[in-house]
Amino acid sequence: MTISPNAAAPGVLIPCVLIIGGSGAFGGRLVDGLIAASDFTVVVAGRDLARSEAKAASLGTRARALRLDAATATAADLRASGAFVVVDAAGPFQGAGYRLARAAIEAGLHYVDLADGRDFVAGFAAALDEAARAAGVVALTGASSTPALSHGVLDRLTAGWRAIDTVEIAISPGNRSAPRGLSVIRAILSYVGRPVRVFAAGAWTERTGWGWPVRRHLPGLGRRWLSLCETPDLDLVPARFAPLQSAIFRAGMELTVVHWGLCLVGLLVRGRLLPSAAALARPLRWAAERLQRLGSDRGGMLVEATGLDAAGRPVRATWSLVAEAGDGPSIPGLPALAVIRALADGRLASPGARPCVGVLDLATIEREFTRYRITTEVTTSAADADVSVPAPARR
Numbered sequence: 001m002t003i004s005p006n007a008a009a010p011g012v013l014i015p016c017v018l019i020i021g022g023s024g025a026f027g028g029r030l031v032d033g034l035i036a037a038s039d040f041t042v043v044v045a046g047r048d049l050a051r052s053e054a055k056a057a058s059l060g061t062r063a064r065a066l067r068l069d070a071a072t073a074t075a076a077d078l079r080a081s082g083a084f085v086v087v088d089a090a091g092p093f094q095g096a097g098y099r100l101a102r103a104a105i106e107a108g109l110h111y112v113d114l115a116d117g118r119d120f121v122a123g124f125a126a127a128l129d130e131a132a133r134a135a136g137v138v139a140l141t142g143a144s145s146t147p148a149l150s151h152g153v154l155d156r157l158t159a160g161w162r163a164i165d166t167v168e169i170a171i172s173p174g175n176r177s178a179p180r181g182l183s184v185i186r187a188i189l190s191y192v193g194r195p196v197r198v199f200a201a202g203a204w205t206e207r208t209g210w211g212w213p214v215r216r217h218l219p220g221l222g223r224r225w226l227s228l229c230e231t232p233d234l235d236l237v238p239a240r241f242a243p244l245q246s247a248i249f250r251a252g253m254e255l256t257v258v259h260w261g262l263c264l265v266g267l268l269v270r271g272r273l274l275p276s277a278a279a280l281a282r283p284l285r286w287a288a289e290r291l292q293r294l295g296s297d298r299g300g301m302l303v304e305a306t307g308l309d310a311a312g313r314p315v316r317a318t319w320s321l322v323a324e325a326g327d328g329p330s331i332p333g334l335p336a337l338a339v340i341r342a343l344a345d346g347r348l349a350s351p352g353a354r355p356c357v358g359v360l361d362l363a364t365i366e367r368e369f370t371r372y373r374i375t376t377e378v379t380t381s382a383a384d385a386d387v388s389v390p391a392p393a394r395r
Contacts, residue, residue, distance in 0.1 A: 015040055015041075015083075015084045015085075015344050016040065016041045016042070016043060016081070016082045016083045016084060017034055017040050017041070017042050017043070017083055017084070017085055017087060017340055018042075018043045018045055018066070018078065018081045018083035018085070018086045018087065018109075019031050019034075019042060019043065019044060019045060019087045019089055020045050020046065020068065020070050020073075020086065020087065020088045020089060020090050020100065021045075021046055021070075021088065021089040021090030021091065021183075022042070022043070022044035022045055022046060022052060022055060022089065023044055023046055023048070023051040023052050023054070023055040024046070024089060024090060024091075024181060024183065025179035025180075025181040025183075025184055025329060026089050026091075026114055026144075026179065026184075026329065026332045026333050027087075027089030027090065027114075027333070028055060029329055029330040029332075029333050030087065030089055030114075030333030030336055030337060031044055031055065031059065031063065032059075032330075033330065033333060033334065033337050033368070033371070034337065034340070035059045035060070035062055035063060036371060037337070037368070037371055038337075038340075038341065040062075040340070040344070041062045041063070041064075042056075042059070042062060042063045042064075043063075043064055043065075043066050043081050043082070043083055044056045044059075044063055044064070044065050044066065045065075045066040045067070045068040045081070046067070046068065046090070047067065047068075047069045048067075049065060049066075049067035052065035052066060052067065053065040066081060068081075070088060070090055070099070070100045071099065073099075073100060073103055074103055075103045075104075075106035075107035076107070077103070078103055078104055078107040078109055079107040079108070079109070083109060084109060084110060084343070084344070085109060085110040085111070085112060085340055085343055085344075086100070086104040086107075086109050086110070086111050086112070087111075087112045087113065087114075087336060087340070088100055088101070088111070088112075088113035088114070088115070089113070089114050089333065089336070090183065091114065091115070091116075091117075091183045091184070091187060092117065092183045092184075092186050092187035092190065093113070093115040093116060093117030093120040093121075093187070094117040094118075094119070094120070094186075094187055094190040094191070095117070095119075095190065096115075096117060096120055098123075098124070098127050098128055101113070101124075101128055101139055101141075101353070102128065102131065104137075104139070105128060105131050105132050105135050105137055105139060105353075106131075106135070108135055108136075108137060109137060110137050110138045110139070110343050111132075111137070111138075111139040111140070111353075112139075112140050112143050112336050112339050112340065112343075112356075113140070113141050113142070113143065113336075114142075114143060114144040114332055114333065114336055115141045115142050115144070115232070116142070116144060116145075116146055116187065116231055116232065117187070117190075117232070118230050118231060118232050118234060118235065120141065121141050121142045121147070121232035121235075121236070121355050122232065122235055124139075124141040124353055124354070124355060125352075125353050125354045125355070127353075128353035129352050129353040129354065131353075132351055132352050132353040133351050133352050135351070136351045137351055138343060138348060138349070138350070138351055138352065139352070139353035139354075140339060140353075140354065140355070140356040140359065141353075141354075141355055141356060142232050142355050142356045142357070143335045143336040143339045143356040144332040144333070144335055144336065144356075145171060145301065145331055145332045145335070146169070146171075146231045146232060146233050146249065147231075147232045147233050147236050147355055147356065147357050148335035148336075148339075148356040148357065148359070148360070148365070149301075149331070149334075149335050149362075149365055150169050150233055150237075150249075150301075150303055151233075151236065151237075151240065151357040151358065152335075152360065152361060152362035152364075152365050153303040153319045153362055154167065154237070154240075154241060154303060154305060155358065155361065155362065156319070156361070156362045156378075157303065157305050157317040157318075157319055157378070158241065158305050158307065158317070160309070160310040161305075161307050161308060161309055161310065161315070162307070162308040162309070162310065162312055163244060163307045163308045164241050164242065164243045164244065164305055164306075164307040165243060165244050165245050165305075165306045165307045165308075165383075166243055166244075166245045166246045166247075166248075166304075166305065166306045166307075167237050167241060167243050167246070167247045167248070167303075167304070167305050168246075168248050168249075168250070168302070168303075168304045168305075169233055169237075169248070169249045169250070169301075169302070169303050169304075170216075170218065170226050170249070170250045170251065170252070170301065170302040171250075171251045171252075171299075171300075171301045171302075172218055172221060172224045172226065172251065172252040172253075172254060172299055172300055172301075173253075173254065173299035173328050173329070174254055174295060174296045174297045174298045174299040174323075174326070174328060175253065175254040175255050175258070175291065175292070175294055175295030175296065176292060176293065176294070176295055176296060176297040176326065177297040177299065177326035177327075177328055177329060178253070178254075178288075178299070178328075178329070179329050180285055180288050180289055180292070182281055182282070182285060185281045185284060185285050185288070186278050186281045188210075188229075188262070189265075189276075189277035189278045189280065189281055189284070190230075190277075190278055191209035191210070191229070191230035192209050192210040192262055192265055192266045192269060192277040193208060193209060193210065193211075193265065193266035193267065193268065193269025193270045193274070193277055194208070194209045194230075194269065194270075195207075195208065195209070196208065196209045196228055196230045196234070197234065198228065198234055198247075198248065199234070199237075199238045199243070199246060199247045200245075200246045200248065201245065201246065202244060202245050202246075207228050208228070208266060208270055209228060209229070209230050209266065210227045210228065210229070210262050210263060210265075210266045211227060211228055211263065211266055211270075212227060212228040212250075213225055213226065213227045213259075213260075213263060214226050214227075214250070218300050218302055218320065219300070219302070219318075219320035219322070219377060220298075220300055220320065220322035220375070220377075221298060221299070221300045221322060224252045224254060225252045225253070225256060225259040225260070226250035226251060226252040227250055227251065227252060227259070227262070227263065228248070228249070228250055229249050229250060229251045231249045232355065233247070233249045234247065234249055236355060236357055237249075240357060240358070241305075243305075243307075244307075254295040254296065254299075255291060255294055255295050257291075258288065258291065261287075262277075265277050265280060265284075297324070297325055297326040297328075298322065298323065298324055298325075298328075299322075299323050299328035300320065300321050300322045300323060300328070301320070301321040301331070302318065302319070302320050302321075303318070303319045303320075304316065304317070304318045304319075305317050306383045307383075313382070314382060314383035315380060315381070315382065315383055316380070316381050316382070316383040317378065317379070317380045318378070318379045318380075319376065319377070319378050320376065320377050320379075321374060321375070321376045322374070322375050322376075323372065323373065323374045324373035324374070324375075325373050327372040327373050327374055330372055331372075331374070334365060334368040334369065335356065335360070335365050335368075337368050338360050338364050338365050338367070338368050339356065339359065339360065342359075342360060342364070348360075
């Protein structure tokens, strides 16, 4: 571990937050949010000290840089940073282990990550809860657009409902502002063309990752292509909300050529002409960079549920988000920022390790939107079709 010699004097401002991947696509924006909207000091950490130093230097005296490799960091390394919480914003989390989280817990520090890896989030509590409880710290995974924000939305939309029939979640970034880091691209490619277990038509089945394409209207964005993604919500939504028919998560690229290019890569993987889409990460990143000037800088998110409301009437509720002027990539870090605030002021104090669902309500997360060109809207209407099986009121 190497601390930049230009680090700010210790103890100037507290508390301190350690951001692993703090100069990356999402971690960098989280660092910006912490500096702009809190009194925290920030340690920008990563394997490349020069990148971390450049980021910290752009932020003033409340930020300092640290060379730290998440794959080898020890509890002593993390404790020496002076932070009260460790945030892993590096990724990719697909296929990753829990070494950094274990080190944070051993150091007696809270741990938060922006994980979108389905298996990573699924095994988090079983692997770490006992140790986190013993250490008296909070360890949360998935403090990001999915599952933290998506579940905050669903908790709001379906409050008091007697039954939920379907849930659909969708994300579509603007092409000009979409992150193009290798870790982001590798995370997407990890499931392209591979079987994805999904709850659809009332049963668990398998569909193809980045397959099952649909073209649908996204409020404020128009019609965009969407395809099946493998995310933690494919497990967590059925577990927490028990939909009767389906729980689907899709994402889409704004440019049709990019979206369908990934579909073609998926067909090559499915046909065993390509062992893994991840092998194409670098050339696909090169192609994406060539197309960066096309499209728009407007992205969005959609969460929609159908079911029976408190009076037993068929209902459809939709929450939509539109991010303007390239602010979309800031959204994945905003639930984590809300969590950090709650940890610092003691509102989030129950020790243990768990996914970041049902932890903070939607209003708390949405308060972090105010500094950005982000608008949200909720609409409720009669559902197109009756819920297939009545159910008792949810508790």
